[in-house]
Amino acid sequence: MNRCKVSIYILLSLILLCIFSLIELQKQCENYLLLTEAVESAVNQNNTDQALSALDDLEANWKSYHNINGTFVNGSELDSLRETMSGLRPLIANQHPEADSEIQKMKNLILSIYEEELPEIWHIL
Amino acid sequence: MTIVLIRSFILYLVVMFSVRLMGKRQLGELQPAELVVTILISNIATLALEDIEIPLLHGILPILALVCYEVIASWISLKSVRFRRWISGSPKILIRDGVIDQEMMKTLRFSVDDLMAALRMGGVFFIEEVQFAIVETNGSVSVYQKSAYQPSEKQDLQAFQPSIDPPQTIIADGQLREHSLSAIGLDRQWLDTILNQEKLNIKDVFILTADKSSAYQLIPKGVSVS
Numbered sequence: 001m002n003r004c005k006v007s008i009y010i011l012l013s014l015i016l017l018c019i020f021s022l023i024e025l026q027k028q029c030e031n032y033l034l035l036t037e038a039v040e041s042a043v044n045q046n047n048t049d050q051a052l053s054a055l056d057d058l059e060a061n062w063k064s065y066h067n068i069n070g071t072f073v074n075g076s077e078l079d080s081l082r083e084t085m086s087g088l089r090p091l092i093a094n095q096h097p098e099a100d101s102e103i104q105k106m107k108n109l110i111l112s113i114y115e116e117e118l119p120e121i122w123h124i125l
Numbered sequence: 126m127t128i129v130l131i132r133s134f135i136l137y138l139v140v141m142f143s144v145r146l147m148g149k150r151q152l153g154e155l156q157p158a159e160l161v162v163t164i165l166i167s168n169i170a171t172l173a174l175e176d177i178e179i180p181l182l183h184g185i186l187p188i189l190a191l192v193c194y195e196v197i198a199s200w201i202s203l204k205s206v207r208f209r210r211w212i213s214g215s216p217k218i219l220i221r222d223g224v225i226d227q228e229m230m231k232t233l234r235f236s237v238d239d240l241m242a243a244l245r246m247g248g249v250f251f252i253e254e255v256q257f258a259i260v261e262t263n264g265s266v267s268v269y270q271k272s273a274y275q276p277s278e279k280q281d282l283q284a285f286q287p288s289i290d291p292p293q294t295i296i297a298d299g300q301l302r303e304h305s306l307s308a309i310g311l312d313r314q315w316l317d318t319i320l321n322q323e324k325l326n327i328k329d330v331f332i333l334t335a336d337k338s339s340a341y342q343l344i345p346k347g348v349s350v351s
Contacts, residue, residue, distance in 0.1 A: 003146055004200040007193035014186055014193075075178035 021072040022117060028065050029114040033107060035061060040103045043092060051092045059085065073113055081109040128177055136170050139185050143192040148199075156213045156263055162195045213262040220258035223271070233260060244268055289336060296333040299346065309337045319343070 035058040042051035062085065070078055084106045091099040116123060143166060147159065155163065166188050173184020202209035217229055219240060230240065240258070247268035249255055254274040259267045279286065293305040295316065306316060319333075320326065325345055335341035 001200070003148065003196050006146065007196040010189055011193045011197075014190055017182075017186070071180050071182055074180065074183070079178075 018119075024068060025072060025114050025117055028069060029110050031061060031065075032058065032110045036103060036107050036110065039088075039092070040100070040107075043099050043103065046095065048092060048095060052089070055085075055089060055092060069113070073117065077109075077113055077116075081106065081113065084109060129174070132177065132181055133174055135181060136174060136184060139188055140166060140170055143188055146192050146196060148196075158198065158212055159195060162191050165191055216262060216267075217260045218257060219260055219266070220252065220255045223253040223255055225252065235260065240266070249274075289338070292334040292336040292340075292342070294332065294334050295341075296327055296330040298332070299328040299330060301327050309335060311335060311339065315339065 035054060038054040039051050039058060042048075042054050062082070066078065066082075084102060088099065088102050088106065090096075091102055144163075147162070169184055169187050169191075173179050173181060198208075198212060202212050217233060219226055219229055219233075219235065225240070230236075243266035244250070244252070244255065244258065247258075247266065249268050249270060254270050255268055256271045257267075257269040259269075261267055290309070293302075293309050295302060295305050295311075301316075306312065319341060320330075323343055323345070325343075329346055331344045331346045331348070333341060333343045
């Protein structure tokens, strides 16, 4: 009976951990999305300085929470987002037309990090 | 490299904890579900060890979850016969009164060689000696011989002897085990007398065993087979 109780407590802890990870990921991804949209609107207004400044904010935020995200999400998913983020700076600085598509790609990557962790039937299957 | 070392230590602790939580069972005594869980645990642990891109939590979480499911399922099967049958199956009779149930052998995909090997391992070499041969839920075969072929026991010969507890290890490699001494109703005074007789200290004794009748066997340190 003791083993059973311990198992139930462990399972409950694991469920709580999963809920916490989902909440934390949602919070972080929403934050990343907001900052990415700030970069996007600055790029759309051809305001390079503001876009680079917004990108700095995004990168700083990324660095702060990268370790927490890495605890819950597979490293390869975060790596592809980091690569896109680092490739965005020269595109914005040179006002390259591909900057917009890279921003869209980054938004999709951010969304996918959170959405793929959601316990939906298609993700489970 | 250091990360792998630390991760392997953490996973080692998790796997050890999981195995302890599952309880003490020999590999051959595992139910099919327990065996599958044990194999799964080792596979999951390997994945998290090999690939440091996978978060450690992705390795620990399924290991703990599987063990917890297994323990809870064991507990439910303890309470519910129907659930136990569903999880573990039920024992099946292969031989009844010396006659092999061939349909059951087909159902269990049990070959004649498997059956004969199982009988031989049970000390039986002739099928007609078998009253019952039962395939247990863990896959082992229990053999019950016909009474004519069963070995005689002391009570069959009316040779009754009082049952006595087995001897306890009192000193092992120079270390005294007080609880063993008290378990057989002896005390330190008895031990000191024995050691004085043998002119030895506790630390000089390799092994000392004794039973309730105070009969003992003492092997000093440094005595080896030449």
